[in-house]
Structures are given as structure tokens and as C-alpha cells.
Amino acid sequence: MIQHGHRVLQKLTGRMSLALRVAVLTTAAVAVTLSVVSGVVFVTVRAEFESSMDDSMIRRANAAASKGLGESLLSSQSATALAYIGIQPFVVESGQLFASADNASTEYAKLKGYRELEVSTGQRDHSARTVTIQGIPHRVVAVPAGAGRALVIVQSMESNRDALERLKIILLLASTAGVALAGLAGWAVATNGLRPVRRLTEATERVARTSELTPIDVTGRDELARLTTSFNAMLLALDASQERQRQLVADAGHELRTPLTSLRTNIELIGQAADNAERHLSEEQRHEIMDDVRAQLEELTTLVGDLVELARDEPMHRDPEPLDFADVVRQAVDRVRLRAQDVRIDVDLSPWMVMGEPQLLERAVTNLLDNAAKWSPPQGEIRVRLRDGVLTVSDDGAGITPEDLPYIFDRFYRSSEARTLPGSGLGLSIVKRAAERHGGTVEVESPPGAGTTFRLVLPEAPVQSV
Template sequence: MSKAGRRLGFRPALGTVHRIIQPMTARASLALRVALLTTAAVAVTLAAVSALVFVTVRAEFESSLDESMLRRANAAVNADYTPSTEELDVAGIKIFIVRGGQIFSRRGDDATLPLNNHEIEVSIGQTKSSRRTTTIDGEPYRVVAVQAGEGSALVLAQPMESIQRALERLKVILLLASAAGVVVAGGAGWVVATNGLRPVRRLTAAAERVARTSELHPIKVTGHDELARLTTSFNQMLLALGASQERQRQLVADAGHELRTPLTSLRTNIELLGQAAENPERQLTAAQTTEIMDDVRIQLQELTTLVGDLVELARDEPMARDPEALDLADTVASALDRVRPRAPGLTFDVAAESWTVIGEPPLLERAVTNLLDNAAKWSPDDGTVTVRLDDGVLTVIDEGPGISEDDLPHVFDRFYRSSEARTLPGSGLGLSIVRRAAERHGGTVTAESPAGGGSVFTMTVPRSH
């Protein structure tokens, strides 16, 4: 804001308006707040414009009157002319002479004009003329002075009654026009705010409906402005929320299905052991007891693995893991140490170059282990699993039967198991964890099945800089 604006008081006026409007709008609707703020802004603008118009018109009136009086005073001095009494009475003009620091009436009346330094300066020749407004007998007068010879000045005083009447009429007109403008601005602001905020009300109603009913129905998008973009973003959020809920429901359904098998087997085995303990006629042999206990241990191991995989996939962030620098080649070596004892008949052909990344060592090691376990599970007993790590690209190749074209797009889906895999141990979550680990580290994982047989899994992890 300019210095002139600060001198005119615009900033205090706006601050006063803000202090008045804020308590009124604290609990009002958004449309009402917009309408009130618009009305207040228009009111302040109209007040400033009205004040400027009033001051300008008054200055023009005074300037026009001054020029007329100065012309008459100069003409009278040049012609040494003194208007008659009748003329003075008609025009209402009072004539005075300033001489020697004193003021005299040209009509012989008592001098009633308050003497001012301006007239004295004109009389002694410091200035050629002067003009001012003063009060004579309780009435406003406009006073001008011109030099009227050495040491004297001619002073004319004309009443400003006509100007005051014109200014009063102008003041009334400006007040009425400003009031009408404020009323019109308030109505227009309310109409614009009500219509402009209709999409916001629809969004509010939609959000309340979602909170109340959990229904994720998109709302209609109209227009191409910012509110339309907000509506589109809201619809996208609803779609993402719906997809998340669907994934959660699918996860619960799939988890329940996968958990049913080991739990049923465990219950059956425990019931057999309980019946044998309660009924002496159903005593189990040592071999049968050992077989049942081995089966229980296997089912417990599968159940433990399944629960761990579910927990890993269900949470969005690691519980208590901090990323750290690690060599992916060391991670591959640790994973191989875990997988080799579980696949004693396989040969692992390994070539791993050093590759430093910033990540979660347990998650990366589990992902690599899952890839190696998957390759070991599908390879023949005397087969070879080829492992290569080059420029952050980990490739695991097995010698199994390969992946069918129908199964290939779904191998990384949770709980997905091909018809051939259902006869083998596993939960269908291992490769899902591999994809999650790769994506969390900014990488990717892909699966291929060459025509000659076998499967090729490729996981990339970008280098940390």
C-alpha cells in the first residue's frame, strides 16, 4: 500500500472491517462468509471512492470560486473601481482593505473579517495573492486577497452558502449511491457464492454420505474449473479407497481359505492323539505317533510361514526397520546359505558382483530367499539353479517345467497358485513379497518362461547414490 493510502486511513479501515466481520463470520456458512466479505470489500471501496469524489468536487468548487473572485479583485485594482453598495448586497461580497497591518471596510462598516498573515504578506508584497476559507458572523466565506498598491491589499470575501448546499446534496447522493451499491453487492455476492459453492456442497454431502454409509459412489463432474478438478480428485480418491477396501476383503477371504487347510489338518491330528490317549483300545504305535507329530510340525511350520507372510503383506510400512547401506551380493550369499540345506540335490551356479544399495536387509534377504526357494521347488533333484547379479539386476533361472501363458501374468498376485503348484507346499505369498520388496526399494521384478523350458525371474534394485 502506498504512503498516500496509509495517510488516507485505508489500512486502519480494512483492519476495522476485519475485526467487525470476523466475529460475525466465525460460525457462518462459507457462502455467507464470502457474501459478507464481498459486501465489506465493496463498502470500503465505495466509501473511499465517495470520499475522493467529495474532496475533488469541493476542491473544484473552491478553485472555480477563487478564480472568479481573483479576476474581479484584479479588475477592481487595475481600474481603481469600487462596486456600489447595491452590487455588494446582491452578490453578498464584502470588500476590505489591508493597510499597515490593519484591516478596513471599503463600505465604512466595522471590520468583521479576522485578519490573517496571508493578507498581511500580500499587502507587504511577499506574495501576489492569497486564498482561504474563514467564518464571518457564523457563516463560511471564501476570502481572496490581491495587492492594491504599496503596503496595501484588496480583500474580497464571498459567502459559500451555494457551494455548501451543492456539497450537501452531493453528500446525500453519494451516501444513497454507496448504500445501494452495498446492497446490490451483498445480493450479488450471496448469489455468486451460493452458485459457485454448489460443487463444494455436493462434495461435502458425498463425504458425509461416505462417512455415514461407507458407500463409495462417485459424484458427477461439471465444468472445467478448479472445483471440477477438485471433484475429479475426490472421485479418484473414492476409487482408490474402494480398491483398497476390495483388496482388504480379498486378502481376508484368501487368508481364511489358506489358513483353513493347515488348521484342519492340525485339528485332525490333535483329535487322533487325544482319542488315543483317552481310549486304550485305540493306542497308536510309535511309528504312527511319530508320523502324526511330524505332520503336526510340518503344518505348524506352514502356518507360521503363512502368518508371517500375511503380516508382511498386510502392513504398509515396516514395523521397526531402518534403511541402511548394504551390498546386494552379501544378501544373495546369505540367502543361498539358507536355501542350500533345503535343496541338497541341486547345484547353484552363482556369479554376483558387488552392488551397494540403501534398503532393508531383512526384507531384501527374504525376497531373494523366496526367489531361490521358488527355483529350488520347481527344479528337478539333480538340476541347476543359475544365479546372476550384474549392475543391480538379479536373475534367477531354474530348470523346471516353466510357467504357462495363462499363469504368467498372475505369478506375483497374492495367494495365486497354479493347478500344478497346489500339490506342492507353499502359501502363494512368496512371490508377492518379492514384488513388494522390489517396489519398496524403487525396483521391479518380472517373470519369463522361455520356450526351451524353465523360468527366469529378474529383480532390479537401483544403486544408492
């Protein structure tokens, strides 16, 4: 039954706006509360009226019974005087109802009941009940009046009925006014309280319609203000992400333009030589062009790989494997030695267990070593050390200028000296990303004219209990 009522209420309010729903539910709650309160007040007042009338009638009946039940009480003159104030006396004796008053009607003669008989026989100390006579409610009270006798007093409740009717109208009017005021107040509170929600809705619709990520104003310090602040933070993060994507695309387009232009030029030369016999290329020229094409293809391949790596925003693998960082460094050193044979690499490594991705870590270390080999002088030395999770890669190059030092980990950033050398400007960005994805850091130190030292710090893998 409760579930059915809940479904009906949900169906009725499902198509309403949130403000109207709050107002309707508030009004319904107030209406139910006022109905219960009004019912309790009405029943309590009615019971109080009956209790007060019973106490008064019982007190007067006991006073009359204590003075004796003679002909004077039931005489025509006494009965008329009592009837004038709404009281009609009777006596029940030996199970029979009698009254000497001439105006005792047949209706009153029918009032004898088992309760009054029980009072006359001493089974009850008093009785009280309500009967209807000629359409008017009357209260019937009986008290003992000697052996085998009971005095019965009947009093009209017309005044109580009229008072209760007036009370019913007052409660109905007050409840109606209260429900109306509750509906207006609920609508006003819902409208004003949900204003920040409407602003958020409008901002969301604006973002979906125009793609403008403009934050909205925050007012107050309540939960809605916190929701607005969180929404603004989401907008700022989304805007920053879009800006990074735009910058990545712009920088990638700029970097891809150079190798693609060189490739197109070389291919056009080969095509023209093939189509025109007068433009025949010598063996030396052909080898030179092919070497240039291979170099541009290698640079393009490296650039595309770096872009793919940096474009990945997913977190580190959910189940990283434990590995010795020293083994990763050795593999990277062996790879760099094959292509940087004019420099010497001095290696001193200590075991250091980490949890991570070996391919990403090896690429980061390789980038550090390639950077050191590129800037080292011929027959120079690269020093690689691993102690307590700190990998240092030092070279004897000219170092990094103070102007370039804060930006070397930015994507596509290349110093003025590096723009004439092969590279995409993404290698150190990949190193920084690998460090952050493994919970580590990377730092650089480059005194003027004293070479450059990179420090890659990785946390140790937690010890697994057997």
C-alpha cells in the first residue's frame, strides 16, 4: 500500500519542475499536519465539553439526591423551572421510571436503560451517556438516590453542539489559510533557494550550446555554493585541458611541418629525376637524398611516438609489476651506447625495487641519456648513478641557460641552440610524465659552463609479506 502510494506520488510529481515539486510536497506536508492537529483539537475540545458537563450534572444530581427525592423535586413547578435551564429530572425505582411532572413527555420516558438500572441497584456509582431527542443531542446522567433508586438528569447539549460547529468552521478556515500560506511560502523558498541550481543549469546548457567555459559567480557558503565552486573548478579544468589539447595540436603541426616538407622535397627531386633524363642524379646525390629521407623518417617516427605517448591521459596500469630500476637503466644504457659511440658512459648502479611500467621507465631513462649524449662534447663522458632511488645523469656539455631552465620540461620547448639539432622537444616532457605517473619527481641542475645533471627520483616498492 505504501509502495503504491509512493508510485502514485512519484507519477504525479514526475513531470513537475523541481521548485513546483518542493512547493507541492511542502503544501501536502503542512496540509496533513494541520488536518491531524485540527482533528486532535476538535476531539479534545469535544471530550472536554462532555467531561465538564458530566461533572456539573453529576455534582447537581448528587446535591439533589442528598436532600431527598420528594414530590417537590418532581412537581410540575420544579420540573418547569429545571426545564427552563435545560434540565429534566427523573427517578428510576425498582426498575421503573416515573415522574410526577405533568410535562414529562413520552420521549423522556424512553430514556430508561441498563446503565441507569445498574446505578439504581448499586452496581454503578454513576453513569453518563448521550442520546438524541427530537434531533437534539442530550446528556443523560444517573446517580444513586437511596436503596433501589437512581436520580436521572437529562440536559440538552445544543449549546455544546453549536460551539463545536463554530470550532469546526474556525479550524477549517485556519487550516485552509495555513495550507495556502504554506504553498506560497514553499514556492517562494523553492524559487529563491533553487536559484543557484537554475544558474548551474543555464551554465551547463550554455557550455553544451556554445562550448564557452566561463565560470559563474558564487554566492553564500551553503551546499549549493560548494556545488557551484566545484562546477567552476570543473570548468577551469576542462578549459585547461582543451587549451593543452589545442596547444599540443598546434605545436605538433608546427613540428611535423619540417620533416614532412623535407620528405616532400626529396621525393619531388627523385620524381623529377625519374621523369626527366636530363636531370639524372649521380650515385652520390641519390645516396645523399636517401640518407636524408631516412633521417627525416626516423625523426618523424620519433615525433609521432612522442606525441602518442603524451596524448595518453590514462593513469598508470592498474596492476604494475615489481621491477629492479637498475635493470631498466642498464637496458637504456645499452641502447644509447649503440647510437652514441663517440661518448663514454660511466655507470654505477645499486638495486632499487619499484612498482611500475618497464617500457615507460626505460623510455624516460633513454631520453635522459640521449639528451646528455646530444649535448656532450666529442669523447665526453656521461655519468649515470643510482643510489637509494635517485638516478642522476650528468654530462660535460655547455649547460642550460638560466632563461631556458624553467621551461625545459614543457612540451615542444626547444632552446635557441637546440633548434638546429634533431629532436622534437618532447623527450624531457615524457621524462616528467613518467616520473609523475610513478609517484616520483624529476629535477635539473645546470651551473653555467659546468654541464647538466638530471635527478629522477622514484619511490621504493612496498615490501610484500609472504
